[in-house]
Amino acid sequence: MKIKVIRDSNLSNCNCGNWLAHWNNFNAKPAVFCLEIRCTQMARLQGAIVKKSDTNNGELFVVPLCEKHALSNDELTLVNNANLETTDVTKTCDKK
Ligand SMILES: [Zn+2]
Ligand SMILES: [Zn+2]
Secondary structure, three states: OEEEEOOOOOOOOOOOOOHHHHHHHOOOOOOOOOOEOOOOOOOOOEEEEEEEOOOOOOOOEEEEEOHHHHOOOOEEEEOOOOOOEEOOHHHOOOOO
């Protein structure tokens, strides 16, 4: 899966505190590695806001990425089984 990091999304943090915590809250296992396909970085992961390259509906997702990849302007390829968590909090942590 190919994604691009969106750094000017203007999304504030959600009820989880930060977006990495948000991703962890809705996945069976907490993030250990950066999900870029060739990256093995485990330190300083952050919940990056991304959009899928193959869709253009503006939907934004959270993916755990390392510092370097979270700042990348390039299209990134994620590991095959990468879990993208929606940033739509009405479907997740702000669900009534
Ligand atoms: Zn959340
Ligand atoms: Zn990385």
